[in-house]
Amino acid sequence: MGDSTKTRKYLLQEKDIPAAWYNILPDLPAPFPPYISPATMKPITPDELAVIFPMELIMQEFSPNTWVDIPGEIIDIYKLWRPSPLFRAHNLEKALDTPAHIYYKYEGVSPAGSHKPNTAIAQAYYNKKAGINKISTETGAGQWGSALALAGALLDVDIEVFMVRVSYDQKPYRKFMINTWGAKVHASPSNLTDVGRKILAENPDSPGSLGIAISEAVEVAAKNPDTNYSLGSVLNHVCMHQTIIGLEAQKQMEMAGEYPDVVIGCHGGGSNFAGLALPYVRDKIKGGKSRLKILAAEPSACPTLTKGKYTYDFGDTGEMAPITMMYTLGHKFIPTGIHAGGLRYHGASPLISLLLVNKIIEAAAFDQKPCFDSAVLFARTEGILPAPESAHAIQAAVAEALDAKEKGEKRVILFNLSGHGHFDLAAYDAYNSGLIKDVALPQSSIDKGLESLPDVK
Numbered sequence: 001m002g003d004s005t006k007t008r009k010y011l012l013q014e015k016d017i018p019a020a021w022y023n024i025l026p027d028l029p030a031p032f033p034p035y036i037s038p039a040t041m042k043p044i045t046p047d048e049l050a051v052i053f054p055m056e057l058i059m060q061e062f063s064p065n066t067w068v069d070i071p072g073e074i075i076d077i078y079k080l081w082r083p084s085p086l087f088r089a090h091n092l093e094k095a096l097d098t099p100a101h102i103y104y105k106y107e108g109v110s111p112a113g114s115h116k117p118n119t120a121i122a123q124a125y126y127n128k129k130a131g132i133n134k135i136s137t138e139t140g141a142g143q144w145g146s147a148l149a150l151a152g153a154l155l156d157v158d159i160e161v162f163m164v165r166v167s168y169d170q171k172p173y174r175k176f177m178i179n180t181w182g183a184k185v186h187a188s189p190s191n192l193t194d195v196g197r198k199i200l201a202e203n204p205d206s207p208g209s210l211g212i213a214i215s216e217a218v219e220v221a222a223k224n225p226d227t228n229y230s231l232g233s234v235l236n237h238v239c240m241h242q243t244i245i246g247l248e249a250q251k252q253m254e255m256a257g258e259y260p261d262v263v264i265g266c267h268g269g270g271s272n273f274a275g276l277a278l279p280y281v282r283d284k285i286k287g288g289k290s291r292l293k294i295l296a297a298e299p300s301a302c303p304t305l306t307k308g309k310y311t312y313d314f315g316d317t318g319e320m321a322p323i324t325m326m327y328t329l330g331h332k333f334i335p336t337g338i339h340a341g342g343l344r345y346h347g348a349s350p351l352i353s354l355l356l357v358n359k360i361i362e363a364a365a366f367d368q369k370p371c372f373d374s375a376v377l378f379a380r381t382e383g384i385l386p387a388p389e390s391a392h393a394i395q396a397a398v399a400e401a402l403d404a405k406e407k408g409e410k411r412v413i414l415f416n417l418s419g420h421g422h423f424d425l426a427a428y429d430a431y432n433s434g435l436i437k438d439v440a441l442p443q444s445s446i447d448k449g450l451e452s453l454p455d456v457k
């Protein structure tokens with residue numbers, strides 16, 4: 001039976017939207033390694049980055065300031081869906097029969113259905129302000145492409161999206177969404193770029209990859225002075241824009257009268273994890289919360305943080321993007337096919353990588369099948385049908401809650417529900433038909449990927 005006195009969600013008002021993003025750079029426990037230019041193999045200069053990024057975003061990428069004000073125009077757009085709700089997962093707790101308290105911050109309320117518009121809006125805004133009216137980008141399953149298309153529609157910027165071919169063919173709905181918001185979308189590899197033509201010449205049936213699509217989008221931006229490039233994850237400024245999630249969550253956890261013992265996010269390139277986690281990392285480094293566990297959940301089919309190497313690598317397959325110090329499986333690594341398309345990136349955010357190697361945060365890898373089991377349990381208890389990416393965070397939270405039960409501990413767990421799965425229903429159909437399998441990743445694939453690492457002195 002229900003209890004009408006218990007609180008299910010903690011809501012902020014529009015006026016409570018944080019006025020500044022949190023930049024963790026000045027608080028890091030170790031110096032941030034410079035980015036290396038693929039052209040010179042020397043530390044990259046702002047001028048080189050200015051070929052594809054507006055100066056304000058380059059300044060944010062390396063900013064020494066702890067707080068970066070969010071322009072009023074961006075806050076005004078954020079109000080279309082922010083502040084996002086924080087839920088207490090009472091029903092899931094009951095189903096697990098756990099003494100743990102489980103909270104989740106829900107980013108699926110954005111028009112694109114994920115956390116990605118938090119940075120898409122900011123990036124389109126700073127480009128527009130710099131006089132750039134065209135942005136090229138890549139997208140895997142279409143989450144980022146649709147988020148940037150939304151931003152382009154709201155801020156009047158033309159968006160051109162290179163979409164990984166398998167997704168373009170098999171998951172057309174996000175493509176339709178991108179078109180509806182007025183942006184262009186091409187299957188990648190395409191005939192529109194040198195790198196695309198080269199890959200098609202070698203393999204006309206190439207299914208594409210995120211690394212290839214990034215190379216195509218970067219090439220378009222590098223060759224056209226009126227066009228910039230935009231990346232949906234990984235980079236410092238992207239992680240910083242996403243901290244709006246954690247900053248709101250901190251206020252909401254205060255409303256709930258609890259402080260988390262464990263903070264969890266799924267990890268592809270690192271942005272939604274960073275978004276929730278970085279404000280809590282600040283508490284851990286500077287606020288006396290040294291025992292706080294902060295956990296990144298990744299798929300075992302693309303185990304960048306748990307099986308990759310911490311070293312310099314290219315951000316893309318075509319070797320055009322900056323070389324950064326990060327956990328990586330090698331830029332030629334080809335992940336096995338899983339439904340969580342957004343978690344199939346070979347590398348990781350340099351910021352998150354630095355925090356992991358310094359043991360401020362932890363990482364764990366999860367198989368696909370238990371993630372779907374937990375996602376379906378979540379849908380049947382809390383109602384929301386999660387994105388397959390977010391299912392990894394749910395699975396990590398469920399594992400924590402069951403561990404707390406075994407130990408008889410009241411543990412407070414907070415995770416980021418980064419998006420809904422309404423465009424991933426084919427994956428749920430496969431699950432319902434018993435077709436979701438764990439996909440083993442042979443050690444030879446990892447070894448082969450790591451052979452492609454560049455030699456940076």
Ligand SMILES: *Cc1c(COP(=O)(O)O)cnc(C)c1O
Binds near residue numbers: 144267269272342
């Ligand atoms: C893109 C995406 C991710 C993975 O990207 P990160 O940069 O690691 O956050 C996770 N969840 C959803 C819903 C996504 O769309």
